[in-house]
Amino acid sequence: MATETMKALRMYADWDPKPGFKLGAKDIEGRQTYLSSQVWRNPQLKLEDVAVPQPKDNEVVIQIRACGICGTDVHMYQTDDDGYMFYPGLTGFPATIGHELSGVVAAAGPKALNKGTNRPFSLGEKVCAEEMIWCGSCKPCADGYPNHCERLDEIGINVDGGFTKYVVVPDRVVWSLDPLSERYTEQEVFQLGALIEPTCVAYNAVIERGGGVHPGDNVVILGAGPVGLLAAAILKRNGAGTVVLSEPSEDRARLAPKMGVDHVINPMTESMPERVLQLTKGMGASLFLEATGLPTQVYPDIEQVIWEGRTLNSTVVVVARADAKIPVTGEVLQVRRARIVGAQGHSGHGTFPRAIESIAKGMDVRPVITKTVDLDGVQAMIEELQTDKTQCKVQCLMEA
Amino acid sequence: MATETMKALRMYADWDPKPGFKLGAKDIEGRQTYLSSQVWRNPQLKLEDVAVPQPKDNEVVIQIRACGICGTDVHMYQTDDDGYMFYPGLTGFPATIGHELSGVVAAAGPKALNKGTNRPFSLGEKVCAEEMIWCGSCKPCADGYPNHCERLDEIGINVDGGFTKYVVVPDRVVWSLDPLSERYTEQEVFQLGALIEPTCVAYNAVIERGGGVHPGDNVVILGAGPVGLLAAAILKRNGAGTVVLSEPSEDRARLAPKMGVDHVINPMTESMPERVLQLTKGMGASLFLEATGLPTQVYPDIEQVIWEGRTLNSTVVVVARADAKIPVTGEVLQVRRARIVGAQGHSGHGTFPRAIESIAKGMDVRPVITKTVDLDGVQAMIEELQTDKTQCKVQCLMEA
16 A cells, blocks of 8 residues: 555644634644634645555554544534634644544554454454544553543544545554444444444443433433434433433434434423423433533523422533533532533443444444535535534445 | 420421412421421520420430530521521421430330341430431332432421430431440540531531542542531541641631641632642542532632642532532533532431441541530520631530
8 A cells, every 4th residue: 555645635724823822731833732713723624635544563544434524523614703713622733534433444553453352453344443542651541531531632633534545543442343244234334333433422421421321210311413312322222211302403303213212302492391390200300411512501401300300319411512601509419419420532431342232232323324425525514514403413435 | 204394495486488488398387397598587495394205116215415506506596687597498396406416215115126236225325316307208218318308307407306305206217326335435425426417417428429539539628617527537537648628717627637637728818729739739639528608609619620630530519508509610520520419418328327337436526526515505505606606516415
């Protein structure tokens, strides 16, 4: 592959820090920042030819077969009136974007090992990858919390990602998709493989951080984005009794019945708390997932269900990012024995292999895929998704 | 004892509901309410002669030897400008007040059994009692959450309590103080026995609800009332590394070094977050106890320690009641893998026997006792404590 080139969808932007911005400890002048919306201006996408990557030591080159478009991709390309990037987090440019990826092992370094077998990968093995390249060496990683790695790289964000033919990643973030092949066709395996990463964001939120449910518990999901819908499927799989989704958009909610949701509530036209209490015969819910990013709007309703419902020990999982404070009534937490937890990331805690195994055994998350495009169509789709809220998950499919 | 009488400090008040008040499901016209500050006016205390109680079936009569004055006692007697009671929770009058009690078993009904032995109590056995008479039959009780009993009575609050010679209570809330006798004198056993109830409020908050600490973890206690100081002793016993107390009052903070506190911070004259980060070498803390009731003042500081400190997985336990909302930044919970839990009560979860055993094995909580009075002096002390903030725990001692 040494002299080959490939087409890659790469993001460029102008390094133009706002007044008062100072380089942070992990920022690199002109190349990388942890505060993208303070620094990057005029993001551009270019479909251009780049060299096919070669694997070193413990690296794996994956030939991409599917790569999903994430809200992050949309927000990196979207700008405010001054041309500054919407996306506030870590980025480094130029970089090939795309991080919800699956494909086959095309090459592997001499030290690369498959975590599932502790043996070398087989060429052609179907795999997916985590988006977070946690270092494995910093204190949080050593303590078992890779989602909080202090030396993080992110695929398709500050290192080259998946909207191209080949991507190179360290072996430690690669997971075999073999378990999926028993139940699904090859094409389905790749499309499901590209859904593993967002599925693991939802899994980390409701299972690892939220503690999941005891079978028979009720849950309420706020917001029908991919993470909210994937969380519904995971909690139904975990034995949830009644799964209620609160979502004002009919377009977003239409997939809910196929994702394990029993009842959809439109909080703009009916009282979410009253409806939840009615649907659950006054019990309320054990787990609430805040996946809207609008805590001032949804948290008072969550509190009302906890206060008036008869379920003790409710957990509120906060997975959506928001600038606004959450207006929390301590007495509700006290009298109802409740708690609030924050969730971030998808790595560690056995999450990837468990999500893959759940899908392999029949947790079908394909309904969230509402459209597919080819590599030439990704940029237009990313632009379209800034305003088109009818899609749930759009994937780019690549030929073998 | 049948014809005997005894002196009892009893509270009376006028049933005079504010406009708009409606009797709740568990309220009793003229006798009991769950919203005391909406109903009761002109609370009065009278030291009067009442009949000595007799035990029925599974009841135990305890001859009181010590009974602590709680903030609840003070707030039941304190009124606003219109004469309405400060205390907002459940009360029923008239009732003998006092609920932090210890003494000896003076009589027991034919079915009364000691939970520690499943055998009848011995007459003269030293015991203490929970304040909450959880029913043991409602759904929360049956599910193992007696602190959230739906048919609750409270000793010294809506049923007769301990500022007298004898109190009658159901066997299920009585705990033997025998383990204390190996280490402490008889008088100490009674004084410590009367501290078990507030110790268990702190224990329930930081251990049962907060999850305690791994030995070596740092903790920050906000507020040096009895619960804050008792929590410090419990967490130090649980292996806490650095225990920091934030308390503006020097009077309240002066007991801290004897209760396991390593460093006291005055948040009015220094930055609590900066000082905690300095004292913990940038680590911050694993557990925060909000025991001030002033969440708008202390929560932003707690967040700053969590955000800037390197400790992941911090737990904030909210034990103090407050009307104000807690201004919670979801991103802090997400990025730092943190959580907030509410704590209420002291019953269940093995808390009483564990607190007793901890004290028996050397967790000395006597320093919180700053004064003792006799029964004749309780009313004046309750009045004095409305304004005198130099005392920590005042106990009424009774002759054998």
